[in-house]
Amino acid sequence: MSDRERLPVVVVGAGAMGGEWLRMLARSPHAETVGVVDLDVDLARATVAKIGLDVVVGSSLSDVAKASGARAVVNVTVPQAHRVVNEEALRAGYPVLCEKPLAPTVAEALRQVALADLTGQLLMVSQSRRYFDHLAAFRGVAGGLGPLGVVHAQFFHEDHEPGFREQMAHPLLVDMSVHHFDMLRYLTDDEPVSVRCDSWNPSWSWFAGHAAATATFELSSGARFVYQGSRATPGLQTSWNGDWHIYAERGAAHWDGDDVVESDAAGASVEVTSASEGIEGSLEEFVASLRAGATPQNEVRTNVLTLAMVEGAIRSSDRGGEKVVLAELLEESLVQAIADEQRDDVRELLRSWSSAADGIRTPAWGSSRAAIASGGAR
Ligand SMILES: NC(=O)c1ccc[n+]([C@@H]2O[C@H](COP(=O)([O-])OP(=O)(O)OC[C@H]3O[C@@H](n4cnc5c(N)ncnc54)[C@H](O)[C@@H]3O)[C@@H](O)[C@H]2O)c1
Structure with a gap:
């Protein structure tokens, strides 16, 4: 991909936030929408018409991505749908930029780490408030x-x-x-x-x-x-x-x-520099990482600990404020991920990790692609 070419993307999920992404993409120098997918095709058509886009619309991610010539997917569906949409996209060979939260549980997030490894595609979470x-x-x-x-x-x-x-x-x-x-x-x-x-x-x-x-x-x-x-x-x-x-x-x-x-610290100086903010910032980092083969801040592995903070807080509250150790939560989540996973290849990869902590240690994008090319995912 040349630095001047806009990355053609399919946006999945044409609800409130999907509309925000489509409006931002319409003026982005980094990427452009070529397709829009939603289970509610009438909603997708209405959203596309309101923004004035001329793109392929449908309910099947694989069909729309193929028909539109897309090279990446932006997942703006509801949190419960993130994993299935990411799985379809990654297995079809498309890198994904997925809205937060990556998954409702750490166990589901770990399954997606393994899937990203297996496919060798970049899976990045859009934690847009970093930007x-x-x-x-x-x-x-x-x-x-x-x-x-x-x-x-x-x-x-x-x-x-x-x-x-x-x-x-x-x-x-x-x-x-x-x-x-x-x-x-x-x-x-x-x-x-x-x-x-x-x-x-x-x-x-x-x-x-x-x-x-x-x-x-x-x-x-x-x-x-x-x-x-x-x-x-x-x-x-x-x-x-x-x-x-x-x-x-x-x-x-x-x-x-x-x-x-x-x-009030002695010698402190506040230096504000201007860069792309919010979802525009995360899109820019996603496209730059694809171009350079670099690891973005929110590559799927890195994001697992953010989700562990959320799940740990919920678990603690459910247990009357008991202290929850996140390393223990991670290892219990790996056991759960292996039990829940239906796909043999993903389950075997999860089983091959010596621990969840080990599984999320090395960024998948870049290093894993080299590993896959030489015949082993990890
Ligand atoms: N970064 C931010 O500041 C920010 C702000 C708002 C929302 N969000 C995130 O964006 C995501 C979407 O939020 P929203 O407010 O647009 O929700 P929404 O309910 O308005 O829209 C979600 C859309 O996804 C579609 N959908 C659900 N499952 C699908 C599937 N399997 N395939 C295709 N389409 C499917 C639904 O039909 C719906 O149109 C959520 O993950 C939310 O947390 C992020």
Whole structure:
């Protein structure tokens, strides 16, 4: 693929967020939509017509991808459908950029790690909230503060989005906090080790499941990540990105989630550079990684620990706030993944891992392609 050619993609899922992707792709210099797929073909046609696109539309990913000459897939379906859509695309030979959350459970995520290895195709998760100029500036400031004491994030929103979110058991943790947990991993380069969490639903909430939670994560450096959130909070809204404080050995820093980054540390300077933000940023990284054979930040393996933060928090809350060790959750998830997997090739690859931790250690894209070419997936 030449650097000037726009990557032809099929967008699967033409709902609310699918429409956002299609509008962004229409003006992107990096990729263009050549096909749109949805189980609801009338909805797909209506979305395409509203945006003024002339593309192939249908309900079968394989048929639309073939007919349209696509070379990659963007998966914007509901979370429960992510794995089956990714599987069809990867097995048909298309790399995939998949909306968050990659899967409802870590076990399902591990099955997708193995599938990406087997097919040798790039599977990247679009954790689009990593791509904000002021988050990058905050990260730069945080890097100069020395050892971390505590990172604090709060997210308070009044969020009315009828559909799958309002029916989920954990709409905050699964659908929204997954962004904030992933941002913590981007921000600090520190990794989560364990979590204690309490989640609940405020009495006035319009969500069926738990719309509020508090969670404390222990990080590998010994620092703590303290998180509070609610998406049923009328009043004093934070940014969608949350409101962040970091307290460290050499001072503190604050980001309001929008365009205010400040620090009282001696010599701290806030440097904001301009780059593509949100889903535009993740698309740009996906296309650049395909062109260079490079590993993107959110290659499927890397994302597993973000999902483990979500599932660990839910498990802790379900067990009355008990401490959940994420390494144990990962290994239990591998056992579950092997038990659930129906495809022999994926199950055998999962069985060949000495542990889940080992399975997610090496990025799949790039290194695995070389391994597959020489006759062994790992
Ligand atoms: N990054 C962000 O900031 C952000 C914001 C909103 C939504 N999202 C994510 O985007 C995804 C979609 O959310 P949404 O709000 O557009 O949901 P939605 O319910 O509005 O749309 C999902 C669409 O997927 C279609 N679909 C479901 N299963 C399918 C399948 N197997 N094959 C083809 N189509 C299928 C449905 O018919 C529906 O039209 C979710 O994963 C959500 O978490 C991300």
